[in-house]
Amino acid sequence: MEQKEIQFRKKRELGVIISDSFEFLKLEIKPISRLILIYVLPFVVLYAFGQVYLQRNVLSAIDLTDQEKLMANIGPFYLNMFLFLFFGLFIQSLLVGTYYSYIEAYLKLGKGNFNLSDISAKFFANSLLAMGANLVFAVIVFFGIIMCFLPGIYFANTFSLLLIIFIYEKKGLGDALSRSWKLVNTQWWNTLILNLLAIVMIWAVSMLISIPTMVMGISKNLFSSEFTNPVDYPQWYWIVTGITAAVSTLLMIIPFTFQAFQYFNLEERENPTINLNDNSITE
Template sequence: METKFNLEKTREFGELISDTFNFAKIFRNELWQVFLKFVIPFLVPVLLLSFYTQYSATSSLNFDPSDPASIENFFTESFSSGLVLANIATIVLSIILFIVLELSILGAIKSYKETGSFSIESISVQIKSNFGNSLGLSFLVGLILVVSFIACFLPSIYFAIVFTIAFPVLVFKKVGVGEVINECFRLIKDNWWATFGVVLVFGIIISIIGLVFTIPTAMYMWLSGLVDADFSSFSSTDKIILASITTISTFLQYLLNVLAIILSALIYFNLNEQKYGEADLDEINQIGDY
């Protein structure tokens, strides 16, 4: 029997969090297929670059602070052209990956909302049609958060919660970047504290889960005698293993981001229903069609 999941409805505090995990559990196979199809092609290069930079960073830490020649070699390796280019490429690809991840998961949710299935073709169209606006939205939101943080820390927290639903508004409302910003403020009005509470609790849960992913790295460093961060006896094999574990941890962190995107969509639907009651209007219209 096919499981139906009602997206467009108001949800209480606990429901938003529990339904996030329920949606991921019910449609784990479909979401995994979407992840493989759209996200992995961008994630693999990021992970490879992450492995390279992690390995290079570990290698450059093997120096003697009392030896001027060793310190000079450290700075030479740390700011080598290859490592600098790798870091720049990682930043650029990570931005693209972030947008593709957001659009692919939200596109999958939108496809399910409209058709009851996860259409690969529909998701592809969503990514292509929204990529440009998503890039502009990311830049604008990032700029607002950075400026507000520099001006005063507290406003940046306020804006961060407001823009939690920025990408869902872009995808589900199909509006321009400017209207996305305005709609975020309209929807969050009178619901900021409730949204903040959900995001805070969910963030704590995800942080605890994410902390588990860092345990292998910490355990390996402890077993390798690196509790004092002494890399002088670190072999090439140790560096490869440590970089590999860190890279795997990065991959798992991206999987956790899928949950955060699902939550942002459910928060959007919750606020949208409270504000406009579109699902109820649709039901009334459908009754009138009979």
């Protein structure tokens, strides 16, 4: 029996986009996992350590009842927070650059017609493209949130296809922004549902993993007469916190997959192609 191959460029309804996204991840989980293990996971581990450090050594040092000490620590706090957010943006760009490099090879060469060396030559350049696009996207959403929060949501959804367009079409950032705006606004609410669903999935898995830490935190501070500094939490608490951060980061592959399928769905609706074999999965 021949291997199943997902056809990306195809008109799909919302439910089919979701099911085909998970079908693609299921079929390609081994090579994708190998890519992430080699190129992304070491940085994700560093990111998890960074989050633990930030929570344990930076946030716990802030005493809201001591205004003088608070003002003395506010500068280092913002510096650490900025560096941590920037590193998180770098990790996300590395993940999306690696993953979309795989999808790009899958689309252009066909399933089974390429190996990891074909991707390794492109993932660094695509990660740099993703970093630039992510920075622009973050600035746009940030200013949208400052304006009144709702514009931030609108911009985040409208430009959610920016990364896949910028990496796949390679026609410049300005063109990618306008293309994302144009395509998403043809199915704005469907795109919003996909993005929100992916966020809820990541949140649910993260909450499930972090249940032991939440229970311990509540028991330490709600049922105790004295406040317990997070520095004094047991070692396993910080291990689970780090694992939660790493898993939630790697699960960003879900919204990236949804967005890729939505992009090709909207692209096909805008510029239909003649396809004699109009099946989303062929055997």
